[in-house]
Amino acid sequence: MTKRSRWIRIAPWALCAALVWQSAAADEFTQEDLQRWKAQYVSVVQAGRALWTDRKLGTNGVTCAQCHPNAANTHPETYPKFQKQLGRVVLLWEMINWCLRNPLEGKALAADDPNMIALQAYVTDERRGVPLDPGKH
Amino acid sequence: MTLVEFAFAKDTDNFALAYISDAHIQNIKGSEFVRNWDRGLIRAVAETNLLNPPPDFVMFGGDLAQLGTKAELDHGAEILAALHAKVYYVAGESDYYLDLGDYWSRLFGPQWYSFDHKGVHFVVLNSVLTYEDWTFKRWPTAEQRMREMALLDNPNGSPFMVGEKQRAWLADDLKKVRRNTPVVVFSHSPLQKIYRLWNFWTEDADEVQALLKPFDKVTVIYGHVHQIQYNQIGHISFHSVMSTAWPFPYPQSYAQAESYLPKLTVPMNRADPFFERDGTGWQFVNLATGNADIYYNLYNNAPRNVAFNPATGQPEDTTYQASDTRTAPQQHY
Numbered sequence: 190m191t192k193r194s195r196w197i198r199i200a201p202w203a204l205c206a207a208l209v210w211q212s213a214a215a216d217e218f219t220q221e222d223l224q225r226w227k228a229q230y231v232s233v234v235q236a237g238r239a240l241w242t243d244r245k246l247g248t249n250g251v252t253c254a255q256c257h258p259n260a261a262n263t264h265p266e267t268y269p270k271f272q273k274q275l276g277r278v279v280l281l282w283e284m285i286n287w288c289l290r291n292p293l294e295g296k297a298l299a300a301d302d303p304n305m306i307a308l309q310a311y312v313t314d315e316r317r318g319v320p321l322d323p324g325k326h
Numbered sequence: 327m328t329l330v331e332f333a334f335a336k337d338t339d340n341f342a343l344a345y346i347s348d349a350h351i352q353n354i355k356g357s358e359f360v361r362n363w364d365r366g367l368i369r370a371v372a373e374t375n376l377l378n379p380p381p382d383f384v385m386f387g388g389d390l391a392q393l394g395t396k397a398e399l400d401h402g403a404e405i406l407a408a409l410h411a412k413v414y415y416v417a418g419e420s421d422y423y424l425d426l427g428d429y430w431s432r433l434f435g436p437q438w439y440s441f442d443h444k445g446v447h448f449v450v451l452n453s454v455l456t457y458e459d460w461t462f463k464r465w466p467t468a469e470q471r472m473r474e475m476a477l478l479d480n481p482n483g484s485p486f487m488v489g490e491k492q493r494a495w496l497a498d499d500l501k502k503v504r505r506n507t508p509v510v511v512f513s514h515s516p517l518q519k520i521y522r523l524w525n526f527w528t529e530d531a532d533e534v535q536a537l538l539k540p541f542d543k544v545t546v547i548y549g550h551v552h553q554i555q556y557n558q559i560g561h562i563s564f565h566s567v568m569s570t571a572w573p574f575p576y577p578q579s580y581a582q583a584e585s586y587l588p589k590l591t592v593p594m595n596r597a598d599p600f601f602e603r604d605g606t607g608w609q610f611v612n613l614a615t616g617n618a619d620i621y622y623n624l625y626n627n628a629p630r631n632v633a634f635n636p637a638t639g640q641p642e643d644t645t646y647q648a649s650d651t652r653t654a655p656q657q658h659y
Contacts, residue, residue, distance in 0.1 A: 242477060249360050250352060250392075255572065258479035258524055259582070262575035262596060274600040288599070292362065292572075319581050 230310070237311025240304055247293025253308075256292065260315040267325040281309055341444050344374045344411070345611070347387030347549035348569030350420060351402040359401055362602050363392070366570035367405050370608065375410050382443065384411045387549035387567055388418025388454070388514035394472050396429055403433050414441075418514040418550065419454040419486065419525070424472040426461070427452070438492050440499050446510055446613075447503045449496065453488050453513035453528050453548075460484040478524050478574070485522060486515040487529040497537050508616045509538065511546045518546075518557060518564055521577035521585035526551050538562055543616040553605075554622060556632050557588030558640035564588070565611070565618055565632075565641070573597045573605030592646040595627050595656045617641075627656075 241260065244250040257263055268281040275283070282305050286297040298305040349367040352360040374384060386406060391398035399421065406413055415434040417427055427437055437452035455461075456475075461484075465471040474482050488496075503509065511517065517534050520526035528534065538544045544562040552569035553576060576593050577585030587593075597605025604626035612619045617634035618641065624630065631644040638648070646653050 249354050249358075251360055251362075254477060254479060255350075256574070256599075258574065259580045261577075261580040274598070292599075292602075316581050 233307050233310045234314045235311075236304075237307035237309070237314075240308055241311055246304075247289060247295030249294045251293050253288065253293075260312045263312050263316070264325075265309070265313045265316050266319050266322050268323065270324045270326065273326075281312065285309070285312075340379075340614075341382040342377070342379050344377060344381040344384045345387060345547065345567050345609070346370045346374065346384065346406075346570060347416075347567045348389045348418070348552055348571055349386075349402055349405075350389055350392045350569070350571040351398045351405070352392035353395055353397045353401070357397075359398075360392075363571040364401075364405070366603065366606055367402065369603070370570045371405060371408050373608065375408070381411050384409050384413045385512055385547075386413055386415045387512065387547070388416040389420040389549065389569075390415075390418070390430075391421050393469075393476055394421055394424030394430070399429055399433055414448075414450065414512075416450055416512050416514050416549070417452045417454065419475050420472075422452075422454055423461075423475040424468050438495060446508045449499065449509065449511045451488055451492060451496070451511065451513045451517075451534075453515045453517060453534075454486045455489045455492075456484040456487060456529075481523070483523075483525065485527055485529040486525050488513075488517075488534050489530070493530065493533055493537065496534070500537060500541075503541070505540055506542050508613070509541045509544045510613075511538065511544065513546065513548050515550045516546075516548045516555070516564065516566065518559065518588070520551075520555070520587055521583070523583065524574075524577060526577060526585070535559060535562060545613065545618050547611075547618075554594045554630070554632075555588060555591045556620070556641045557590055563618055563634065563641055565620055567609060568622075569606055571606065589649045590640060590642065592630075592643045592652065592655055594622075594624065594630070598626050601626050 240246055241253045244252055246252065265281050268284070269278050271277065272279045272284060275287070282300050285305065285308055289295045290297055346367070350363050351367065352363055354360060374381065390402035417430055417437045421427070421430045431437060438450060440447065440449045442448070461471070465474065474480055475484070477483065513528070515528045516526055517528050517531045519528070519531050539560055542561060546562060546564045547567060548564070549567050549569070551566045552572065552574040553566065554568065555564070555566040557564040576587060577583065578587060594605065605624070608623055610621040610623070615634065619633040620631070622630040622632070630646075632641050633644050634640070635642045642648050646655055
């Protein structure tokens with residue numbers, strides 16, 4: 190057998206193996222990526238926790254944590270839902286704004302305000318593992 | 327706020343006391359205070375002054391202030407000064423950790439003491455002490471120490487305790503009390519262990535309970551938890567009082583933690599945040615039998631009755647029953 194014909198017999202197998210290896214690798218995230226994304230997430234959750242206990246978030250020194258230790262009784266898994274006191278279906282950030290305006294006597298935040306995103310990240314992180322239950326009362 | 331009624335063989339010996347707790351008066355700046363918390367205490371004082379029969383005295387259950395400042399304690403004391411009856415005080419952590427109770431004691435007197443009133447022995451404890459290292463060595467400023475302890479869910483906090491010195495005082499104080507005398511103990515934190523990380527907990531609760539064990543009828547009434555709790559351990563009945571400021575969630579509503587809420591306790595409904603007094607109602611406590619029967623007046627919910635059941639020897643909710651035959655309370659979010 191010539192050197193060339195041996196190569197032809199091996200080639201399909203090698204090609205298949207290469208394809209399998211390539212397709213498995215193509216969709217995998219690197220550990221470096223995962224760690225970077227996790228760090229980004231954790232830093233926003235931590236920023237949310239800092240806001241949760243920040244006497245300057247409103248105007249009267251009252252903090253979210255005073256009534257909601259560990260963000261308990263916020264139930265992020267139940268939104269969107271009909272909020273009977275507001276008379277319509279709302280998302281969690283709208284309820285957070287109600288708290289900012291009333292008990293904290295402060296100003297509402299825009300939905301995409303980094304502080305609003307951080308507050309929701311913290312609340313949701315404290316509730317991790319609880320099944321989604323939108324619309325629940 | 328709570329009305330505690332004591333009834334005895336002779337009608338002339340009957341008496342009532344009122345209980346107000348956890349006002350958390352919070353200074354914004356200068357002479358500005360958080361309106362919502364002010365209103366809760368002002369309302370409790372007004373309603374106490376309208377009680378019939380009028381209470382022989384009023385207990386204040388601790389956490390008059392939010393961050394222990396003179397401004398907050400003075401403002402709170404000024405609101406309480408409108409009470410017609412004599413007031414006895416319990417110290418809470420939010421009164422204490424700025425100056426370790428110095429200004430509080432100048433206003434209100436000793437932090438632990440006892441007195442007898444018409445056949446009942448009353449004991450007041452400071453149950454919010456903690457380890458010396460945490461108190462004296464951990465924090466660069468008194469203000470930071472106060473803020474760290476005022477934050478309920480703070481992993482940098484430290485568990486409450488009565489401490490060896492006060493337990494020795496209590497043992498000595500109880501020596502002169504007959505075993506069949508009803509004993510009522512007032513503390514800020516629960517003298518039982520429920521959830522450590524929110525300090526629904528007293529580190530040396532077991533040791534304190536051991537000192538109370540010999541007495542036939544003991545009732546411990548505590549604040550701090552801002553919610554309905556009750557329990558029975560041996561001859562000791564435990565009852566919490568609600569806050570005039572805001573309600574706390576039950577520890578089991580925190581998904582990441584395990585708590586030991588007494589099996590007897592039927593949780594109260596979740597408060598409606600849009601009604602700022604909801605979940606901060608007040609209680610009448612009737613001790614006519616020597617055990618506490620409590621009627622909870624909940625502003626936005628049906629009233630609740632927790633009465634001592636002589637057949638089972640424990641307090642039970644007369645509507646929602648004991649844990650094995652329980653009608654669940656409303657569970658709305």
